Amino acid sequence: MVGVDAMTFDAIGPLCERGMLPSFAGIIAEGCHGRLRTIRPTNSGLIWTSIATGRDYREHGISGLECYDLLGLRLTRITTRKIGKIGLKGVLKVLRRCRLMRRHPFDSRDVRVKTLWDIVGESGGRVGIVNWLNTWPAHPVNGFLASDRLQAWRLARLGVEEPKNSRLTFPKSLLYDVQSLLVPPEKVPFEVLKGYVSMPDNELEALVGGKFDKWTIGTELQYSVSSDLSAWRVFEYCVDAFGPLNLAAVFFWGMDKVQHAAFRYMPFVNRQAVTEEERRKFGRIVPESYAFIDRAIGRIIARMGPEDALFVISDHGFDFEPKRGTYGHKRAGPPGVFFAYGRKLRTGYELDGASVYDVLPTILRLCGLPPAGDMIGRCLEEILAPWFRSQHPPLEPIETYEARGPDHNALR
Numbered sequence: 001m002v003g004v005d006a007m008t009f010d011a012i013g014p015l016c017e018r019g020m021l022p023s024f025a026g027i028i029a030e031g032c033h034g035r036l037r038t039i040r041p042t043n044s045g046l047i048w049t050s051i052a053t054g055r056d057y058r059e060h061g062i063s064g065l066e067c068y069d070l071l072g073l074r075l076t077r078i079t080t081r082k083i084g085k086i087g088l089k090g091v092l093k094v095l096r097r098c099r100l101m102r103r104h105p106f107d108s109r110d111v112r113v114k115t116l117w118d119i120v121g122e123s124g125g126r127v128g129i130v131n132w133l134n135t136w137p138a139h140p141v142n143g144f145l146a147s148d149r150l151q152a153w154r155l156a157r158l159g160v161e162e163p164k165n166s167r168l169t170f171p172k173s174l175l176y177d178v179q180s181l182l183v184p185p186e187k188v189p190f191e192v193l194k195g196y197v198s199m200p201d202n203e204l205e206a207l208v209g210g211k212f213d214k215w216t217i218g219t220e221l222q223y224s225v226s227s228d229l230s231a232w233r234v235f236e237y238c239v240d241a242f243g244p245l246n247l248a249a250v251f252f253w254g255m256d257k258v259q260h261a262a263f264r265y266m267p268f269v270n271r272q273a274v275t276e277e278e279r280r281k282f283g284r285i286v287p288e289s290y291a292f293i294d295r296a297i298g299r300i301i302a303r304m305g306p307e308d309a310l311f312v313i314s315d316h317g318f319d320f321e322p323k324r325g326t327y328g329h330k331r332a333g334p335p336g337v338f339f340a341y342g343r344k345l346r347t348g349y350e351l352d353g354a355s356v357y358d359v360l361p362t363i364l365r366l367c368g369l370p371p372a373g374d375m376i377g378r379c380l381e382e383i384l385a386p387w388f389r390s391q392h393p394p395l396e397p398i399e400t401y402e403a404r405g406p407d408h409n410a411l412r
């Protein structure tokens, strides 16, 4: 399972036409693809956790990317926004300034229900997870887990303390193996960055040399390349090191960031006034980011066995918000993408009407596990190859996979 934040057919379509995405084009021809209805509020942390658990955010506990701690009380962003709306914004500000109210980025301890890797692992399947949102602190799994805070650079920029090497991976010793594979933003090779822009070296040097507290197009590019390159290197290393797995998942964050910074410069996007010069300089950033994902997918396909199935999904698409004058996804909730490929799946099939909630029951079905009655989505039976469906009739749903055990949430 490959998760790519904010990936959209608005880019994949035109880039496939230009021959830039051979792996995606291959899946469209030989596998299944379609749009994926998303969730409101359209927030990445919330949706990726819904994809991993099959549950509503009120049940899984992740209502956004972060919440506030007010004297031990948890206030979600939804609550603080409501408080603000009834005229108490000033009170919140004072509480924050006195540090009585603190920003708390959600983490794995806030996830109250079982994830896909908990379920597959507990049924005896070997699992491997890299960079999925809200996986730090890494809790024990039947395989490996490289948590999202292996890359704490963005949080550090937001002023959140680094987790000090605690529980960044499971097993703990994995940290020492993967640390050298991480590429921090300032260490992304200049030659790599050059592949994303069209400008003289000295201009690019000035662009990326900026401070990270200002999210410029240069620092966002640096951050995104670093994040996705690191996730990919760790994933490839772990998949080799840990041997056959029943479930492997990797998450790429960078696409959302580069699209916010550079979607408007793409050659075929013509909805906002940008100069010809800007378009020439920055127009390749988003296409090259898609090409990176495409190459990773090509590498995965090359190593797939006859029993394997590949899912590539996004939590939501990417849309233009004319009011703000920027590209954003916070309110609009454009659909995400869905790709599935493998011998057990249909060929050249376009599916319609699927939701992000349907990913989990479908993967469970391929793992030979039943869905649960408390999951929102359904198995996408229509994408399964007819021979697979006749050999493997659907299993009766169980009532629930239960909540996570107390030992999970006690983790520190």
Ligand SMILES: [Zn+2]
Residues within 6 Å of the ligand: 005, 006, 043, 044, 045, 256, 315, 316
């Ligand atoms: Zn997102």
